[in-house]
Amino acid sequence: GEVGVASSLAPKIGPLGLSLKKIREDIAKETTRDWKGLRVTVKLTVQNCQAKVTVVPNxxxxxxxxxxxxxxxxxxxxxxxxxxxxxxxxxxxxxxxxxxxxxxxxxxxxxxxxxxxxxxxxxxxxxxxxxxxxxxxxxxxxxxxxx
CATH class of the missing domain: 1.10.10.250 (Ribosomal protein L11/L12, C-terminal domain)
Structure with a gap:
């Protein structure tokens, strides 16, 4: 449910022209559903200026x-x-x-x-x-x- 520090995401997302705020919201929405309170890895796939968030649990x-x-x-x-x-x-x-x-x-x-x-x-x-x-x-x- 909580997204990590923005400073680690910004340098990777900035050059792609994507909204950091929207991606953070998407990550929060994906992780809150089933993984609240647990630390999970999130895979971010960008294609045609569209970001897709996938939870990859360890x-x-x-x-x-x-x-x-x-x-x-x-x-x-x-x-x-x-x-x-x-x-x-x-x-x-x-x-x-x-x-x-x-x-x-x-x-x-x-x-x-x-x-x-x-x-x-x-x-x-x-x-x-x-x-x-x-x-x-x-x-x-x-x-x-x-x-």
């Missing part, structure tokens, strides 16, 4: 969104602890979203990448610690679908 934003916690004001609350639990189906859904941007060849590798991010977010998957789940995947105790 793994941490997808993980925190899947926790379905109440919205936090990032300016007022620092070092938020995420203690909720999510299902393994949510992990697979996030993996499918991130797969095109991942460098991993197989879905299993992408799942393990996302589980690593879960460790830093400090949440559990089906009541298990993400590190334990990674070990179970390595040992073949947990099956990950290929598609």
């Amino acid at each position: 793994v941490a934003a997808l993980v925190i969104k899947s926790l379905k916690e109440p919205k936090h004001d990032r300016k007022k609350m620092k070092n938020i602890k995420h203690t909720r639990n999510i299902s393994s189906d949510d992990v697979i859904e996030i993996t499918k979203v991130m797969k095109p941007r991942s460098m991993e060849k197989h879905l299993v590798g992408t799942v393990k990448d996302i589980l690593g991010m879960r460790v830093s977010v400090r949440c559990t998957i089906d009541g298990k610690d993400p590190k334990d789940l990674q070990s179970e995947i390595d040992e073949g105790e947990v099956e990950i679908p290929e598609d």
Whole structure:
């Protein structure tokens, strides 16, 4: 919902002849809808003097969104602890979203990448610690679908 500092956008948008104010409004409108309180990357595509804003969420934003916690004001609350639990189906859904941007060849590798991010977010998957789940995947105790 909040747009970063204008000084970082102005030098990139100015030579294109686009309105900085309108682009900031478009970014705020796109990010407020689903990503309020989360830090996400925004992709700005300019074609024929028309700017199109696309939200490109990172793994941490997808993980925190899947926790379905109440919205936090990032300016007022620092070092938020995420203690909720999510299902393994949510992990697979996030993996499918991130797969095109991942460098991993197989879905299993992408799942393990996302589980690593879960460790830093400090949440559990089906009541298990993400590190334990990674070990179970390595040992073949947990099956990950290929598609």
